[in-house]
Amino acid sequence: MTPQILLGSGFGPRTTASDVLGDRRLDGLRVVITGGSAGVGLETTRALASAGAHVRVGARSPAKAEAALAGVANVEIDSLDLADPTSIDAFAARTLAGDDPVHILLNNAGIMAVPLSRDARGFESQLATNHLGLSSSRRACGRRSSPREARPS
Numbered sequence: 001m002t003p004q005i006l007l008g009s010g011f012g013p014r015t016t017a018s019d020v021l022g023d024r025r026l027d028g029l030r031v032v033i034t035g036g037s038a039g040v041g042l043e044t045t046r047a048l049a050s051a052g053a054h055v056r057v058g059a060r061s062p063a064k065a066e067a068a069l070a071g072v073a074n075v076e077i078d079s080l081d082l083a084d085p086t087s088i089d090a091f092a093a094r095t096l097a098g099d100d101p102v103h104i105l106l107n108n109a110g111i112m113a114v115p116l117s118r119d120a121r122g123f124e125s126q127l128a129t130n131h132l133g134l135s136s137s138r139r140a141c142g143r144r145s146s147p148r149e150a151r152p153s
């Protein structure tokens, strides 16, 4: 078995998003998160937004995301289907339409152990979403990200 080496981060299985953030403020940062309205992504969105970041959530069902994130400030929801390259390009174009950089891109959305289905191109859905979708999203949204330069002091 591969030896397990502790990272020594101080975090563990019971660590919450608030524990990780501590008293850090993220005002002025623009975050893009895929799947930020369910599961781990929902908690991440809540935590980042509560620390002052502006969080742009890509969701395949914006109506469902609006309901999940009702009452959370600093959040913007937009349509994104990672299994559809046209949707990824359109989401990235809208993300980069203004002058604001993307400081943090969280490629969180994914599916696991789903019944066999294929996207419009014929790719198996998990491969299409988790691998092809993720790398397209990174390429598209990362075109104008400058985390070091743009991070407020």
Ligand SMILES: NC(=O)c1ccc[n+]([C@@H]2O[C@H](COP(=O)([O-])OP(=O)(O)OC[C@H]3O[C@@H](n4cnc5c(N)ncnc54)[C@H](OP(=O)(O)O)[C@@H]3O)[C@@H](O)[C@H]2O)c1
Pocket: 034, 035, 036, 037, 038, 039, 040, 041, 058, 059, 060, 061, 064, 080, 081, 082, 083, 108, 109, 110, 111, 112, 129
């Ligand atoms: N939870 C775990 O134990 C665990 C372990 C290892 C890795 N992960 C990974 O961590 C990430 C989050 O996990 P989770 O447990 O929070 O999952 P989750 O509750 O199932 O949430 C996944 C999110 O991804 C979104 N999504 C799925 N397919 C999408 C698509 N084609 N386009 C856009 N968004 C899509 C979902 O949108 P909908 O709301 O529309 O379904 C949902 O918002 C996933 O990538 C997962 O594979 C999780």
